[in-house]
Amino acid sequence: MSSPPLLAPTYTAEYRTAAKTALETALSSAPAYSTWRHHDPGASADIFERYRAMPVLAKANLREHQPADFVPEGRDLAAALARDEVELVQTSGSTSDAVTNVWCQEWWDASEASSWKLHAATASARLGDHREAILSSPRCVGFASDVGALNMEQRTLWHYLFLTEKADPAEWSEPFCDRMIEELGRFEPAVLEANPSYLSVLCRHAIKHDRQVYQPAVVTLTYENPSLIHLRHIRSIFHCPVISSYGATESGYVFMQCEAGRLHQNVEQCHVDFQPLAPRHGGPMIGRILVSTFANPWRALVRFDMGDLVRLAAAPCPCGRHEGLTLDAIEGRVANATLSRAGRLVTQSEADSAIARVDGLAAYELVQPGPATVSVRYVSDRREPAAIEPELRLSLQGCYGASVTIIPEHVQALSPVLGVKYRLARAEFKIDIHDFLAGSP
Ligand SMILES: [Zn+2]
Structure with missing residues (x-):
């Protein structure tokens, strides 16, 4: 059986420049990459060749260094922390130990806004200070309380409403699920951002009890790779576009699903290297991805192993977007293989x-x-x-x-x-x- 031909991604001159600047800045000024310099074939080589010549940055490498080791161009992290311009946050990955990240809200917001251009519904919804409801673990985002209930006001921050203070959906009672549905109707969010397994539990409740649920402009699925079973529950309740968004605290927004269902690279924000698996394991179409970011002033990230496997698209996407990598699917965490x-x-x-x-x-x-x-x-x-x-x-x-x-x-x-x-x-x-x-x- 022969493999489908690989679809060569296209990159603009502007993209190549951003990729070149990001790599050269990291190598020349972020201390964590000082030992990487000798791998660089030099400025005369093709920029993507230069990326491919570099080692892989693993989560363990992020832990080995101080956050300041990844700060490019001699910026003063301690002073920025003192001014509250940035903060340190811990990610508690479910498959490895915590990593300390410098959280730069401005960079994160810009990364998210670029990703919105990759789906017609988010591109046209004039998002920015829109009302957004979030259904995910309050131990990741929002406000947690495993004892008493928190009212709607206590779970609202800026233009965000966090729907649950209870981290374990197995403990959501029927009145609790009804409260979430009722709050969606009162809050009228433009976007419902959800962890698909959490939203699936709420949708099963709505299906079982025949509840009417407020329809936002879009539902975005993030935090984990959705199961086909989750999607079935979610799509039977939400008739708006249901869009998978893919990224991480370290990388920002990396891929976003378009209206044709494929995932497009967030080319304004990052470069993605694809490393195929051996043919008997699904290569050359399935492989892992290494992400390098362009614009985070507080962390130069080069060839960061996201820990995920993806499947490349075999044909151009009917939506017409052709820049960067196009994926048929996120195949899931390596740790879940x-x-x-x-x-x-x-x-x-x-x-x-x-x-x-x-x-x-x-x-x-x-x-x-x-x-x-x-x-x-x-x-x-x-x-x-x-x-x-x-x-x-x-x-x-x-x-x-x-x-x-x-x-x-x-x-x-x-x-x-x-x-x-x-x-x-x-x-x-x-x-x-x-x-x-x-x-x-
Ligand atoms: Zn597309």
Whole structure:
């Protein structure tokens, strides 16, 4: 079977200049990159060649250095912190230890605003100081309270309303879900930004009780890669565009879904290197991405490993956008990948497709303790386990191999890891991405 031809991305002269300035500034002035300089083939080489010659920046490298080591051009971080121009924030990634980031609101807002140009609905909605409701873990953003309720005013900041103070959707009662629906109607947000697994729980409630839900101009999904099951729940309640937005605290906004459903690179803000997996693991169309930012005055980020796998688009997007990389899909975290019995990498997206083919599952969590076993805890409010489980076994054996033992377990509800994010799939043994990249032994 031959692979589809690769679609060569196009880049403007302006983009090349921004990429060149960002790389040269980082190498010449940010102390963290001083040991990288000897990798640079020099100013006469093609700029993308120069990027490819550089090492990869891992989360561990961000932890090894002080935040000041990434500040370019001799800016004084301590003085900016004292003036409250920037602040230090900790990210608590669900798969690795915390990283300290310099938070620059201005840069973040600019990165978000550039991403809005990548979908017709956000481009035309005149966003900026719009009302925005947010449904995600209050341990990440917003206001948390696991004991008493917080009223709407206590959960409002600037033009944002944070819909929940309870981090675990398994604890959302029916009146609590009704409160969120009622507040959406009162607040009338232009944008509802949501963690898809959280929004899926609210939508299941609305479906079950036949509730009318206020329709914002758009729903944007962020914080985690949505399951097809989440999308099914969300799309049955929200009839506006439902848009996946992809980025991270370290990188800002990197990809945004267009009206044709593909994801386009936020070319005003970042460069993205793509490293394909070996053909037997899904390459050359599936690979990992390394992000370099152009405009963060407080952190030069070069070839940062986002820890995610993506699938390139094989054909130009019908929306007409052609600059930078175009993706068919985010395949999911490397940390959420598993292995088939034959040792082939199974992305979160592939496992999700196999599970979503089984009718009646409302939520799930797949864990692979060893190469020969896959356990799936699942929630179902429509079909009996006796109907679901044979179908689930068959579908997952199609993905992992007929000799793999599939162990389903019906549960009442699932909770997010550390009250922050759900993890749809994971292996309990180490998967090192370097063993799966093209060119690896
Ligand atoms: Zn498009």
